[in-house]
Amino acid sequence: MAITSRDVARLAGVSQPTVSRALRGDPRVAAETRARVESAVAALGYVPSEAGRNLVTRTAKRIGIVVSDLTNPFYPHLIGPLHDALEDHGYRMMVFTEPSDSQVSVGQLVDGSVDGVVLLTSDVGSALPAELSRRRVPFVFLNRESGPGVGDAAVVDNDLGGRLAAKHFTGLGHRRIAGIFGPQTTSTGRDREMGFRLALADAGIGLSPELTHRGSFEFDTGHRAMRELLALPSPPTAVFCGNDVVAIGALNAASAAGVRVPDVLSLIGFDDIPMASWEVFQLTTIGHDLNLMARSAAELLVERIKGSSTEPPRRIMSRPHVVERSTTAPPSPRQPS
Amino acid sequence: MAITSRDVARLAGVSQPTVSRALRGDPRVAAETRARVESAVAALGYVPSEAGRNLVTRTAKRIGIVVSDLTNPFYPHLIGPLHDALEDHGYRMMVFTEPSDSQVSVGQLVDGSVDGVVLLTSDVGSALPAELSRRRVPFVFLNRESGPGVGDAAVVDNDLGGRLAAKHFTGLGHRRIAGIFGPQTTSTGRDREMGFRLALADAGIGLSPELTHRGSFEFDTGHRAMRELLALPSPPTAVFCGNDVVAIGALNAASAAGVRVPDVLSLIGFDDIPMASWEVFQLTTIGHDLNLMARSAAELLVERIKGSSTEPPRRIMSRPHVVERSTTAPPSPRQPS
DNA sequence: GGCCTGGAGGTATACGTATGCATGTTAGAC
DNA sequence: GTCTAACATGCATACGTATACCTCCAGGCC
Numbered sequence: 001m002a003i004t005s006r007d008v009a010r011l012a013g014v015s016q017p018t019v020s021r022a023l024r025g026d027p028r029v030a031a032e033t034r035a036r037v038e039s040a041v042a043a044l045g046y047v048p049s050e051a052g053r054n055l056v057t058r059t060a061k062r063i064g065i066v067v068s069d070l071t072n073p074f075y076p077h078l079i080g081p082l083h084d085a086l087e088d089h090g091y092r093m094m095v096f097t098e099p100s101d102s103q104v105s106v107g108q109l110v111d112g113s114v115d116g117v118v119l120l121t122s123d124v125g126s127a128l129p130a131e132l133s134r135r136r137v138p139f140v141f142l143n144r145e146s147g148p149g150v151g152d153a154a155v156v157d158n159d160l161g162g163r164l165a166a167k168h169f170t171g172l173g174h175r176r177i178a179g180i181f182g183p184q185t186t187s188t189g190r191d192r193e194m195g196f197r198l199a200l201a202d203a204g205i206g207l208s209p210e211l212t213h214r215g216s217f218e219f220d221t222g223h224r225a226m227r228e229l230l231a232l233p234s235p236p237t238a239v240f241c242g243n244d245v246v247a248i249g250a251l252n253a254a255s256a257a258g259v260r261v262p263d264v265l266s267l268i269g270f271d272d273i274p275m276a277s278w279e280v281f282q283l284t285t286i287g288h289d290l291n292l293m294a295r296s297a298a299e300l301l302v303e304r305i306k307g308s309s310t311e312p313p314r315r316i317m318s319r320p321h322v323v324e325r326s327t328t329a330p331p332s333p334r335q336p337s
Numbered sequence: 338m339a340i341t342s343r344d345v346a347r348l349a350g351v352s353q354p355t356v357s358r359a360l361r362g363d364p365r366v367a368a369e370t371r372a373r374v375e376s377a378v379a380a381l382g383y384v385p386s387e388a389g390r391n392l393v394t395r396t397a398k399r400i401g402i403v404v405s406d407l408t409n410p411f412y413p414h415l416i417g418p419l420h421d422a423l424e425d426h427g428y429r430m431m432v433f434t435e436p437s438d439s440q441v442s443v444g445q446l447v448d449g450s451v452d453g454v455v456l457l458t459s460d461v462g463s464a465l466p467a468e469l470s471r472r473r474v475p476f477v478f479l480n481r482e483s484g485p486g487v488g489d490a491a492v493v494d495n496d497l498g499g500r501l502a503a504k505h506f507t508g509l510g511h512r513r514i515a516g517i518f519g520p521q522t523t524s525t526g527r528d529r530e531m532g533f534r535l536a537l538a539d540a541g542i543g544l545s546p547e548l549t550h551r552g553s554f555e556f557d558t559g560h561r562a563m564r565e566l567l568a569l570p571s572p573p574t575a576v577f578c579g580n581d582v583v584a585i586g587a588l589n590a591a592s593a594a595g596v597r598v599p600d601v602l603s604l605i606g607f608d609d610i611p612m613a614s615w616e617v618f619q620l621t622t623i624g625h626d627l628n629l630m631a632r633s634a635a636e637l638l639v640e641r642i643k644g645s646s647t648e649p650p651r652r653i654m655s656r657p658h659v660v661e662r663s664t665t666a667p668p669s670p671r672q673p674s
Numbered sequence: 675g676g677c678c679t680g681g682a683g684g685t686a687t688a689c690g691t692a693t694g695c696a697t698g699t700t701a702g703a704c
Numbered sequence: 705g706t707c708t709a710a711c712a713t714g715c716a717t718a719c720g721t722a723t724a725c726c727t728c729c730a731g732g733c734c
Contacts (some may be wrong), residue, residue: 002449004720015684020722028682045472050450051397052720054388055689059338070417072612076407083434093432094399109428112339112690113387135382156397156601184534213471218339219615248615256616276410278556278585279593280617341690352714367712392719447722606685647683 003046004244012040020272023048033291054112064114064154066104066128067119072218075120078142081291085298091115101128110135110321118266122146123185138304142297144266145187146148152304154297154316158188161286161320162195163239165268168284170203172330174238178211180225180250182251189214189242196240200299211236215246220251230257236332237266244269244285246277249329251281262329269315272323282326288318340383350588353609358378372420377607385566393450400428401451401637403465405458406419406470407434409555411582414610415479418628419455422635430453445475447472453638459483460522475641476657477632482524489633490639491653498623498657499532502577502605505621505659507540509667511575515548517562517587519579529607548573548587550585560609567594574603574668581606581622588618589666599666619663622657625655 005019011071014033024219029037038047046251055153063086067075083093101122107119109132117132117139120291128144132139133151133178141153161292169177179196193214197207210232215221224242226249229235247269249319251261259265269276272287296316304311342356349356351370359366359374366374375384391397400423404412421432431451435441438459441555446454446469454469454476463483469476470488501518506514516533519526530551534544547569552558559578565588566572578584584606588598596602606613609624633653 002720006720016720017685017722018683020720021683024722030682033682047448049392049720050448051388051391051395053722055386055392055691055720056722058388058689062390070413070420073410073413076413079432080407080434081611083432086541092450093428095420097417105697107384111384112385220609224410252616274556275728288554319415342692343690354692354715355713358713361692365712369711386690389719390692392690392721394691395719514685584703667687 002049003044004091005046007044008037008040011044014037031120036243052070058112060113060115061091062094062114064094064096064109064117066096066098066101066109066119066121068097068099069184069218070095072245073275074217074243074273075272077290078120078253080293081294082298083296086302089298089302091302094106099134101126102255105127106131106135109139110137113223116305118142118297118301120144120145121148121186123183124187124190125185129236138301138309140301140304142294143188147187149313152297152314154293154318156288156293156318156320157185158191158320159195159198161270161288162192162240163199164320165270166196166199166203166287168268168324169238169240169266169326170200170205171305172238172266173313174331175205175237176211176234177205177207178213178229178236178238178239178330179207179241180213180215180229180241182217182223182246183214186217189217193244206305214242215247217243219245219249219252222246222251223253224249226250227257230259235265237264238268238274238328239265240268244268244271244273244283247283247285247327248275248281251283262327266329266331267327270320276323277282277325284325285323286320287323288320293318339386339416340381342385344381345374345383348381348566349373350502351552352666368444375593395449397450397452398428399431399451401431401433401446401454401455401513403433403435403438403446403458405436406555407432410612411580411608411610414548414627415457415478415631418631419490419635420477426635426639428639438463440484441465443468443472444655447455447474449647453642454475454632455479455638456483457481459526460520463523473646475638475646477641479639480525484524486650489634489637489651491630491637491655492524493625493630493655493657495528495657496532496535496627498607499529499577499655501659502529502623503536505534505567505661505665506535506575506577506603507542507604509575512542512670513548513571513575513668514544514571515566515573516544516549517550517552517559517566517576517578517583517599518585519554521659522550523554526554529579530546551579554580554582556582556586556589559583559588560590561586563590563593567591572602574601575605575665576602577605579607580630581608581610581620584620584622584664585618587611599664601669603666603668604664607657613660614662620664621665622660623657624660625657630655631641640648647664 009016009019022034119141122324129146129150145153181193184190211224269283269285272285276285278284344351346353346356361403456478466487473634482490518530550562605624606620609622613620613622
């Protein structure tokens with residue numbers, strides 16, 4: 001039914017392998033022959049079957065992307081650049097969305113249908129990376145990692161980011177400070193919290209349990225936690241959020257409660273997604289280059305695919321910085337510090 | 338290098354075809370044999386090569402998704418449910434992102450690497466659907482369509498949605514009304530504008546050029562257009578936006594200009610994405626079931642793949658409704674109507 | 675003018691799976 | 705006890721491409 005290279009060969013009056021060679025740019029085929037093949041290809045509208053090619057080359061030119069939730073506004077900002085970077089290398093993108101790594105059907109990643117995998121939402125200690133290693137399927141962590149030295153990774157210095165947030169708050173004079181952190185089971189959640197806590201401790205400030213919230217990196221996490229924080233007898237004057245999406249949830253809860261930001265409440269997010277700069281938010285945040293991080297992951301993965309699998313893991317860690325907007329200010333004098 | 342069904346066969350003491358049959362659930366293989374095969378599979382960690390399978394079955398169990406921009410907050414709300422619906426049918430998802438249909442490399446869609454295609458961002462008159470038809474690659478339009486009867490489609494009644502918006506405005510007493518529409522080259526942009534204009538005309542209200550803006554369905558479109566509308570000597574009291582993302586851009590511009598919504602300005606969006614219900618927006622909008630629309634598209638496509646390609650195109654059109662929140666109110670008495 | 679070199683393309687085959695057909699074995703029927 | 709049918713499995717092959725290897729031919733060199 002479909003047109004094959006054999007049909008092209010017949011029309012061009014050559015053998016099937018010559019068609020293959022002509023199309024792959026093999027220098028051994030004469031210019032005149034190549035032209036004949038190409039016109040036959042055009043005449044028939046021939047497109048090489050990738051199944052045939054995959055089988056013989058043992059290569060799919062496809063990369064799997066494992067991500068837990070596409071509707072979270074954060075991930076598209078990584079997946080977009082990732083798609084483009086992979087495309088530059090001739091790879092196409094297959095998306096696998098499951099609530100957690102452990103629910104990803106490993107078979108789909110090790111059946112040869114992808115040449116490599118990008119892990120966006122792996123938990124600490126996830127079994128998936130180990131499984132991929134065992135099967136010799138190249139992979140790279142992007143944004144999150146499941147542990148040190150497990151594999152190539154493109155991440156931001158989360159610890160430093162947490163510290164920067166803490167210093168920004170303490171520098172403004174805040175002392176009653178809260179955190180709405182990401183899950184302890186994620187490297188981003190854990191490291192940002194750790195950096196934040198350590199830098200607060202340097203300033204002699206502790207983080208009591210009532211001022212500590214944790215949850216997935218979603219709008220609702222920030223929204224719910226902020227409601228609870230505002231209901232405290234003595235609410236915090238400053239809140240650090242695990243990422244921008246959480247911060248925006250918090251900001252909405254504050255807005256709903258009629259709490260003015262930054263007058264009575266300061267907020268810092270993390271990531272500097274485009275939404276953070278929208279006028280209604282003007283979110284002060286810990287920024288880093290998402291685009292670059294995604295491209296770095298693509299580069300790491302492509303090199304891992306090309307190179308030997310025995311090279312030690314590489315880690316590209318970018319440096320975050322404070323992006324000051326309008327959700328941070330000195331604590332209100334009305335509030336006792 | 339990799340483990341093949343032949344290795345499994347050797348270990349289980351059967352022939353390669355028996356392994357294939359055992360794994361595919363062929364009733365002709367004895368229970369005892371099946372058990373032996375299965376334990377050999379487990380012992381070797383065998384996973385069938387999908388390239389081999391694809392070649393012989395002429396099927397990839399993969400669906401291509403063509404979308405112009407993943408970072409637009411709207412599309413993930415379709416792609417998420419779409420992914421899940423396709424997965425329910427055993428299909429995996431390949432994402433192709435290009436600024437426009439015409440830049441999608443058609444070869445990647447007709448080389449047998451996908452069994453069908455979902456078109457999310459086709460322009461009116463796009464050549465891609467025709468090309469897919471010609472190549473007998475099943476496809477379905479989701480949200481947008483390139484023309485009537487071109488192919489299966491899951492869409493919302495955009496014309497009705499536009500009418501509902503107009504009626505809501507006129508019902509509140511607005512007479513100086515503006516529109517920030519989507520591109521005329523998209524079915525959603527065109528039909529929403531048409532319905533809106535027609536219903537306004539029914540109420541004896543025209544839409545002058547100065548009150549008509551158009552642009553892609555992005556934040557910036559709404560933002561820029563709203564700035565211009567607010568700079569008019571006599572700004573509109575109500576603005577209908579092509580979709581929620583545009584409306585949120587407009588809302589931000591209004592916020593930046595210190596224009597109070599809905600006191601002096603009413604706004605209506607389209608789609609009712611989750612973001613529309615955030616407290617800082619509380620956007621009145623034309624709602625419909627995005628989840629259902631995505632699932633409908635998946636069903637249409639799967640049936641098209643299974644069935645004959647000669648059946649006439651089917652079109653599932655869902656009915657939108659007004660979701661009233663806090664961006665609409667009667668026009669301010671200060672404003673001369 | 676024989677020999678060698680290199681260019682151009684053909685021949686044969688492999689990739690890993692699924693399946694039509696042939697084969698062998700066993701049990702049931704008469 | 706032979707014949708047959710049904711069942712379980714093996715054999716052969718096809719899917720469409722890429723590539724190692726071989727062949728053929730022309731031209732240059734001595």
